[in-house]
Amino acid sequence: MCNDFPDSEYDLVVIGSGAAGMTAALVAHFGGMKVAVFEKDSYFGGSTAVSGGAIWIPDNPKMRAAGMTDNRDEAYNYIANETGELLNPSLVRAFLEAGPEMVGFMEENTYLKFEHRTFSPDYHSDQPGASLGGRVLDAQTFDGRLLKKQFNRLKPPIEDFTIFGGMMLNRFDIGHFMNITRKPASAWHAFRLLLRHARDRLLYSRGTRLTLGQAIAGRLAYSAIEKEIPIFTEVALASLKVEADKVVGFHTNDGREILAKHGVVLATGGFPGNGDLSKSVMPHVQAGSKHYSMSPKPAIGTAIEAAEAIGAHFVKTNKHAGFWAPVSLIPSQHGERPFPHLFLDRAKPGVIAVNLDGRRFVNEAVSYHDFVTGMIEEEVHEAWLVCDHQTLRRYGLGPVRPFPSPFKNQLRTGYLKRGTSLEELAEVLSMPSDNLIETVKRFNLDACTGTDQEFGKGSTDYQTYLGDAEHEPNPCLKPLEQAPFYAIKIYPGDIGTSMGLATDEKGRVLDKENKVIPGLYACGNDMNSIMAGSYPGAGITLGPALAFGYIVGRDASEAKRASENYKEEAV
Template sequence: MSVPASTPAPDYDLVVVGSGAAGMAAAITAALGGLSVAILEKASHYGGSTAVSGGAIWIPDNPKMREGGMSDDREAARTYLAGETGNRMNAPLVDAFLENGPEMVSFFEKNTALQFEHRAFSPDYHPDREGAAMGGRVLDAVDYDGRRLGKNFDALRPPIADFTVFGGMMLNRFDIGHFMKMTRSPRSALHAAGLLLRHLGDRLTHKRGTRLVLGQAVAGRLAESVFELGIPMFLETGLTGISKDDGKVTGVRVDHKGVPMDIIANRGVVLATGGFPQDAARRAEHMPHVRAGARHFSMSPSASAGDAISVALDAGGHLVESNSNAAFWTPVSLLPGKEGPRPFPHLFLDRAKPGVIAVGRDGRRFTNEAASYHDFVQGMLGAGHHSAWLICDHRALRHYGLGAVRPFPAPYGHHLRSGYLKQGRTVEELARAIDVPVTELRDTIERFGLDAEEGHDRAFGKGSTAYQTYLGDAENKPNPCLAPLATSPFHAIEIFPGDIGTSIGLETDASGCVLDDKGMPIGGLYACGNDMNSIMAGAYPGAGITLGPALTFGYIVGRHAAANQPAPVPA
């Protein structure tokens, strides 16, 4: 297996800018199609936002679910997406995704180290909408042994440290469930012990755990194939410009470790740098709450600052600005640190659990806490809150954790001392600690408690869909998402709007070719991943709706660049 190359050659058939799932998928597909390919990565690590993601991949009617005895209806998925996106739906791109997604899965399983497994039960985020599915559409990469990357392992972007335990040990959804129950279940205790033993062995020879799950498994498996195919990858190589000849893109200008270079791209350039989540100016331009003065935090790598989009705009491309949301939202809390606060995303571990509510600075609830992270922030901003509080009682804190506060038996005193976690012996004392009206908070908790005992949240319907109860606690009755806040002391964490990536991107056609403002393709210029405008048009239909299209359009782009024709539509 080769290591990341040191200096780019003068020319390649295809130059891919960005080393996340979309970029590596495009590079692998094009290389297997016979092209010479190079990957350029601005950061000092490869993997992009994929490597720090949850790793879910949404592909309706995929072959893995069919192998597992499940069925899906592609038209039903289209109906679901049409309901999610409304009149913003780009039908040709949606159809290209639905037609080529299953083919992409088969292609990568046959030709690469990327292997998938389906989630038999994983409801779409709005399961009551026509065309939604209860499971099968979400894929995960099979857990991966990072030692297979050899010397390239250390250059893989590590996971978010706050989502690991014991110095870099990763946990997937099943592992988390076992760790939460390890003091109550012998089976879970054995599972946790096995992981710990593996991790202890890893730490004898590596800086972190080598059992890769979630987005790390996606990035690691793709990277193995990149290196096995001999595709050179140049780190610390930022895009500074695009070369054109007679209207066609012919190459790139880059800064390679401080040295300016020109690289010819005979068949085209692929932009897959992760959008503009870390571009403060564009955030203010496209996110109304940021313009209004709200603090906003992105979980994306700092390198995703919109460089490729700026270059594409200079080359004649344009952004789609009609999406319902500029980004894929998530609430975040801020963990204090020596280098300043760092955001922690509240995705699915805490908000849906019984005994947890969210209130604004008026002490009142404002949305369904068990809704998806995207919908939750929409509700938060729609109610006019630039920050809010997640509140729970002591039982919920020790059973489920809250934000970065882990459940029993993990200690939490340091979070109290840092100010990350607020505490009150009574509801009134907590209200004063977080500066919300005492009467309103007490009334809110009392009303919620009465509804929780009956199992029905009259105000916002927490625990009213299969997706929501899936994230609750199945052992909690009568509703997996509802329990009174009754056990002292009471706790709170402040949350802010954040994102896991931008949805606004460059307009492309169904082959991933970047279009100009007249709707014509710019020859030799492609975009995929979050540099391409999301086919979800600002909606968030289900887990994996970023990585699914990223891999699929990376595949489509690679096929188009290699064959100069659209990817084949499976029979």
Template sequence: MSGIETARSYDLIVLGSGAGGLAAAVTAAHKGLRVLMLEKEAHFGGASAISGGTIWVPGNEQAVAAGLDSATTTARTYLRNIIGDGANTELVDAFLERGPEALAFLEKSTELKFKVRPFSPDYHMEIAGSSDGGRALEVLEYDGSNLGERFRELRKPPEGMLLFGGMMVNRVDVQHFLNMRRSLASFMHCMKLIARYAKDRLSYDRGTRLVVGNALVARLVRSAFDLGVELKTKIRTARLIEENGAICGVVLEDGQEIRSTCGVVLATGGFGASSGAERWRDHTDRSHRSMSPAGNVGDGIELASVVGGVVGDDLVSNFYWAPVSVRVHADGREELFPHLVTDRAKPGIIAVNKLGRRFVNEADSYHRFVMAMQANQAANSPCFLICDQTALSAYGMGLARPAPVSNLELIQSGYLVEADTVSGLAAKIGVDADALSATVENFNASAVKGTDPEFNRGGTSYNVSMGDPDHKPNACLAPLEKGPFYAIRIFTGDLGSARGLRTDASARVLDGENVPIAGLYAVGNDMNSMMNGTYPGPGITLGPALTFGYLAALDAAKKTTRN
């Protein structure tokens, strides 16, 4: 049996334990509701725990206080231009109008704390309404030991995104590690982190200094526990209980019934890892890889469909795309690495297709990068990231670390391909040597001058923010000149599904007649993308997840007098 007391009365049941579900749980509990959170996996946090932890909420209080862009009018213009005709204005308006409120409430009522990024450009800076900073916030680091024994239940980030086997780092830390050989301040910053990590490993199997998505989840989970939320892991839900047209509980896989007076929130993470997701992945092939946790197979969507919930349609993209490389270990295990912010935009690194030619601005967002791969699947997928020894030593590439770390093991495994010359590299990766040599020669001729006539790399503030701020004259451009040369094969991938259940502005699931199903809510990736499957900026999944989790709980709380 599940170990849940059937006799105990609950007001709200939350299925899933990512950012959206946790926002709903802590908000409801703060309003006096008795909340049960059920997670089918052994570890809680879902995709949120392994995310970058950034949230995109225009008009937030931090931006106002810092004198940064806090205008929701320009944000609305930007979203209208990006999303296009498929925009759900009801959801967009609710997000822009209530997002700052939700964030302020969560920061005041829980341990969730953010700081605004002064310089964090949107992903489409060429679009009217875009902003260089003020909309994106990053979560403050957190001490995982505050979770006590339950720290071990927090989902760990992928191995390749940790240093020394278990140390988390954020973007600031990464920059310090890249600069540690030329800056005393960076060297001291890194030594402090390493010393903390070494101490942690005496008691834990990884570091307790949490950043990015792990810090976001840990802060919310600690608050959930303090507010009396019961979080149960390894519990599977078989179906929803519907009586008199309203959802009033769940039936577990073992047959146990759990009742709730105010309904159920679906926050199971979408269907990115489902084998059935292939039919939604337009223009992709069998080499596609998803970064979604293995348990994100559409449970919430399936549960809702049985009681009349309807999935959205006609999205620009059904997934949030990201380029992914794959290392195959000796035992056959695959290790995935999402190429988000650490390498593609750095000087001395380019992407080429199977013809040996560049096909994209490598410094554009990960979502746009994969869309370029999909635009000509036959030529561009899979593709290759290529660099010279100078770039690899300075920045690393994929799982390969910068100097002085040895990457011999990656070379021996075939993940990192090495050759003394560009033509030799072409032969090893199976592209035309003359074409690749010409591509590198043409790129180098412009890169030394800091220009990219072909794709204008480094031409937007977003591009610059992803490059090396200390490299001149262009933060994103340097010639590939010093051998050996290296390559990594890149596949289309995703960070999760965008297609989900249609909802209203209170996150209530809608039926085929656009009527809310009483007592049923969907948030996070279970909710149809408010962005219509576009990707306007960093944190555009977590920002709406927190907002609509908050709004779902407020609506549910109306059904009880205990608030």
């Protein structure tokens, strides 16, 4: 793995170094192909490296080994209900069949090892076919030191997802850190992690204990290193090379030509960094709403545009163009940076979201995708997350950490707003104080009874899963009573795009007449999402990315063997 000049020809070239592309490369390698990965960024890992790392694979072997059961037909029906008339039956069936196979293959042949979440409800846990646990997988924590000199080439995690200069925490760790002053076991767990991190910082620029998406990217990269699969960074796709109606390679941005005898795989992460394209398919942006993406900037849709240039079909009919997430903007020396409000704050007891008029507009505990969908449907271009002092110190709010972490800097920069009373907070936020007071009064009455009559916060297993299990009567509801009060402004955003290239069940790219374009594959967010713009559960981007990466690598290697056998028979 190096940035030496690549060979002029490979069996298969993969463009993009995230989970989908790396999986396709590894599977193809084990299928006997000469493979290379090309990455536009100066780092490898793509959006996978900065993701939460959840992987949705129904009926996977890890849950089965733990004695859990699942039904693929129920999972299919769940997806069908989510996607409605946009359901692509052949692709969904291919995913449900290949997903468990992929898990077994990767565990047997690579360093990508998984563990299942025993309890992790699908986002619409009250709907038919949903599961309360087992379908979501995580990569096992990975020791980044194994990457040696290549560690610095792995794309770093989002800065605000780390503490103390690059220390990563998983969900299990976060729970301990939130209870560090309350439970001795949590304090001991945190102490051991801090000691490990202190040792890391003597030799590395950040922590080497990799969790979440970093663990996936690190484990895949380590597997590629061992198999001597080259990953060339700072090599961008300019156009696809076509001969006799077949894709036979690509041209780089610096004029080089890389040939691929048996196919090109597009896995560059979609188009979240392409403002013009995003605006053309996002009605709320057209209406004037600000929108911020958490995906890496290099993902600007170049692969999709290159494929369209040779006749590929770019699907624009999904329910939503992106996988939505509310974001706030953190001031910094280099301008504002977006922070995603995924699962740590909105569902917690004592947190509400209000529009600029001081009124609630959505159930705060729904998934991040559904929360922004609510913003879009109610034409709320900006909103505020509001809580009281007790809630802020117990759970935190966005990047504002719970007690004992200080938060004076967030107040000083204006990121966190404060008022000694609701009237003062409303004045600070430039909203009608009567509306905010009435909103909080109504919410507080419901919180005391444990039932949010207005929006149903805390009414499903998924929502209460993200609340505080120790809080009663509802893990998601608590009155806002203890002054001072705080607020953070949030906007619509995304963690990736859902619209992509049309493919068949083998990951082969289709043209506008639904015919296969020979030699061209797509997976990850370059492939149109099998969820069609819906968001059924945690990991519905990485799950299909890994599954179709596996499918693509398998099909390409099988096609190579078939071609070689044909030539031998012809001789």
